[in-house]
Amino acid sequence: MDTNPFNAGQSIGAILVDSGKLTLADAERILRVQKEHGLRFGEAAIQLGLLSSQDIQLALAHPYQYDYPYLVKKEHGNEISDELIAAYQPFSYQVEILRALRSQLMLRWFTGEPERRTLAITSPGRGDGRSFLAANLAVVFSQLGEHTLLIDADLRNPRQHALFNLDNRSGLSSILSNRAELSDIRRIPSFIDLSVLVAGPQPPNPQELLGRPIFSKLLEELVGEFDVIIIDTPAGSEYADVQTIAVRASGALMVARNNQTSVSGFADLVKAFTNSGVAVVGSVLNDPPRTAKPVI
Helix, strand or coil: CCCCCCCCCCCHHHHHHHCCCCCHHHHHHHHHHHHHHCCCHHHHHHHCCCCCHHHHHHHHCCCCCCCCCCCCCCCCCCCCCCCCHHHHCCCCHHHHHHHHHHHHHHHHCCCCCHHHCEEEEECCCCCCCHHHHHHHHHHHHHHCCCCEEEEECCCCCCCHHHHCCCCCCCCHHHHHCCCCCHHHCEECCCCCCEEEECCCCCCCCHHHHHCCHHHHHHHHHHHCCCCEEEEECCCCCCCCHHHHHHHHHCEEEEEEECCCCCHHHHHHHHHHHHHCCCEEEEEEEECCCCCCCCEC
16 A cells, blocks of 8 residues: 555655655655645745755756756766756856856757757867856756757867766767767766767867768758757867867857957957858857856
């Protein structure tokens, strides 16, 4: 006989009991306080000291509640890097800014047309925050229910495999050199709508690989399968790869780091994109003052 006093699959209490956060006895205490004082279940649980606000948010993110996927940090063995703040801190100020950027991109670029499903994340120099932004944008798009693919096209200094705790033995470079297939795209289990294509082994000829027609054909094929394709790129001022990638993607989102990115380098990269027919969708200032907003 099922002694659970909750309607499993719908009640936040049932979710918390099933996850081991509450015992049935504790849940009944919460219910009594909830009824006596007219509180919500979560409010009563926090008042009794039985749950934290993070526990409540995790339960609310459950598919039977608001279906908003995110992760809780562990002391050891986290699934993905702490840098993915959209996964671990979805209610923070930083992630609110990411969601605002997502909204702008949905209005101004990702409007559904096949030619507007790919976007390169670019910047002049290393350390500007391209990989961080690309990864977190991919997470917030997937949380919206957009079928999202993140491609690490930085074949010189790749980072996405480390951020998502994936091996890098095979990936984009393998596909472009006809040594692998689309099965190398890995779905991220914690996020139903998020997949990642890592960079793969570092080739001796990154620019030549990215310039091959197979890269354009690959993107054309992937556009038929994904709603949003975000492409991480190498530093624009160091390598010509970024221009090749941006041309294939049709659009570029520029990233600058506060007090670090060269203004002239940024302007030169924008000019190069414009001359190549790449749509510069907007720009993002990384590490901005708290009041700053992304510019689109």
